[in-house]
Amino acid sequence: MRQLKLLVTGLLVALFSLQLSADQAADDKAAETIRSAFQQLDSTVEITEVMPTPIKDLYLVVIGSSNLVYVTADGKHVLQGDLLNIGHQPVVNLTEMVRSQINAKLLAGFPQDKMIVFPAEGPAKASITVFTDVDCGYCRKLHAEVPELNALGIEVRYMAFPRGGKRAPAYDIMQNVWCADDQRQAMTDAKRGKSIASKSCDNPVQEEFELGMQLGVRGTPALFLDDGTMIPGYRPAEDLARDLGIL
Known part of the structure; x- marks a missing residue:
């Protein structure tokens, strides 16, 4: 047997x-x-x-x-x-799952030293990559909450995405921000509507804008989690922390 x-x-x-x-x-x-x-x-x-x-x-x-x-x-x-699995509850977007994996690889391959990083207070519990435009109202609203995000243990990594490309007034401003001696202060000043000293350098603004287009960014702010998931638009700090499993 x-x-x-x-x-x-x-x-x-x-x-x-x-x-x-x-x-x-x-x-x-x-x-x-x-x-x-x-x-x-x-x-x-x-x-x-x-x-x-x-x-x-x-x-x-x-x-x-x-x-x-x-x-x-x-x-x-x-x-x-998009291909959806509606036989699963909640509904699963199978295409978005693959898209997120691709996004994660593209973002992981981009040098972090080309970003403007606002580090977490203490050990980082999570990070978000934000494609931003200094002239965008909701980008400014999100930036006002960066200290709260940092206090929650979330590192914020900024990439440039002047929505009108090279034709946008923000394009030159963002180049000045990336070329500033104190990039974080320049970013904060620009988002408060303050004038940023004109400065020229080898900057990644165009490179980051093109990467954003490649990732499907069409508006700002556009937030990416570490797994490549994109969150379009502004989200309050506490909501983001919940999405990241911190709260």
Whole structure:
């Protein structure tokens, strides 16, 4: 009897392994077909990754570093938008989960010494990365609560995102802020509407603005948690602390 059980178990393991191999082969073939279809359409398109989804013959395709689309296994049909699992409570945004992972990698790869950092008081319990515009009213409101965030153990890392790009008056102001001898004080002064001394240096304002666009930032403030989750718009300090599991 024991030998029969072992035989059945062995057969089940073998069948499962064969199924995994077949699934992997199907995924590899679909990825090759999808890449080929995009190359024929536009040879400059860079496909970073092709991933299976819970829907048979539908794949999530990462184009470049952060653009996401869904493509059928035959490479003939493309869908844009978010894939939701409504069979789960609460509803799970599967696309947003992948997007957050990509965001986290992009942010982790950006040098922190190019940011303006307001450190936590004592050991940091969490951090947020904030794409900000010194002329944005809600950015100023959030900045007024930075001391409270720091006191709660939250480190605030600022990146520049002048909403109008190089054409915006804030663009030059933010360059002056990043070039200031005391960046934190300059940031605070700028958000209080004070004049910032004009100063030139090799600054990351344009680089950070482009990264923000890549991450899907379209307005300010745009906050990113360590796991890559984006919180668009102003949130009170206590709400942020709760989101971060501190309160």
